Amino acid sequence: MSDGGGLDLGSSFMEPFKGLLVSYFMPESCYDQFFLNWNLLDVPCLKIVISKVLGIGIILGSVMVKLPQILKLMGAKSAEGLSFKSVLLELLAITGTMAYSIANHFPFSAWGEALFLMLQTVAIGFLVQHYGRRTGLGLLFLLLYFVLLVVLLSPVTPPSVVTYLQASNMPAIIVGRLIQAAANFHNGHTGQLSAVSVFLLFAGSLARIFTSLQETGDTLMALTYVISSGCNGVIALQVLYYWNCTPESKKKKKKKRE
Template sequence: MSRNSTKRMDTMNPFKDFLLTHYMPEKCYNEFFHNFNLIHVPCLNIFLSKILGVWIMLGTVVVKLPQICKLLRAGGAEGLSFVSSLFELFAITGSMVYCISLNFPIGAWGESLFIVIQNLTIGFLIQHFGGSTLKGVGFVLIYCCLLSLLISPLTPWSVVILMESSYMPAVIIAQLIQSGMNYRNGHTGQLSAVSVFLLFFGSLARIHISAKDTGDSLMTLTCVLASCCNAVIAGQVLCYWNRSPSVKGKEE
């Protein structure tokens, strides 16, 4: 087949259009599919970064669902820190408000909305199973009012910037609070192992993406610290795997 024929076929190839739009530049497509150079390191790095980004986005959308399901099945929220949930909610809210304030398309912040809904649900369930259903309802209503205020023109831009810049510190503080609670309790209670490990592997992937795509050493260091915090909780889940509140109570 002539080179001209190959070019004509490429221009009509929806598979190529999809790859060029979402995963790689044309030079990498040519390396992989024309030159059959499947170990071209720069192009492999680009492709893997794009793949990791997609999986992070998909994992982010569902990362808290296993936790919600476990709480509903157990009918309790022992071992989960409400304060930790508040810090997580603050972090993701700041990111979402920042995107909305800049009129970014919903594709840029849609996954944040899913996380907000999941964190709100977890916060409500912690209060509900703790015997404070009215507090849980009040928590949801107050959050909705504050969110409406934050995305309104009444909120100064400096406040939005401050919330956005506090994203990673808030996430790290949330993880430290939860890990401290796990240590004091001697168990992880109703903490979902699936959600914990999804967060851990997602944070590892973010280190690679941050180092490769941004080159910002401070952002990369922040991602490393977040991964370390997630690693501590993941390690606690493994260490306390067969321990429950009742087991700890018997030992005491």
């Protein structure tokens, strides 16, 4: 009798939170497993909850993930070391993922960070042009991008185009990261590249492999994040390798040689 009373007391205590938990973290069947049957080790339900928590965490983190990069550019008033072509290719990949996810009605927790990463990447693209004394081109870039985005998300665009765009993410990510990696190698430093942003992007793309398989079951999405993790890992390794190398230190060494 006391055990039944304990179960009733526990389920009553969780009842006010049921709507929140079922809406964002688990289906009702998992809520019943956890809080009515107290089967806390139900593997399928644990996978769902871990995926949801990771997804929401990635989305919350994405609001800030590229802010260090933006602040570093603005503080230095320089975009040295950043490749605009790499930014464009990264933006293409992010936009493709966002459009593909919306078109396939995937849950927001499976792709929401793409929205915030898109806004921050657009800002970085503008700053690269602005600090390269091409502010007019930067404004034109903003205008063209948002016009194309509206068209892409409208019913005018066939689903096949959106799928093709998502498929093109893999070569876009690879080429974009290779361009940035080559620029880092050529410069002998990572310039104004933010280490915080690079490591957060690497961690986020790794976590997204699991959440994509769990929440969407879409192999194309998961494979995109596998490629993204590998490429982000290369940049992260370069950040570590060139940790003590800065544009200023390279210039000083060059002057000493002369």
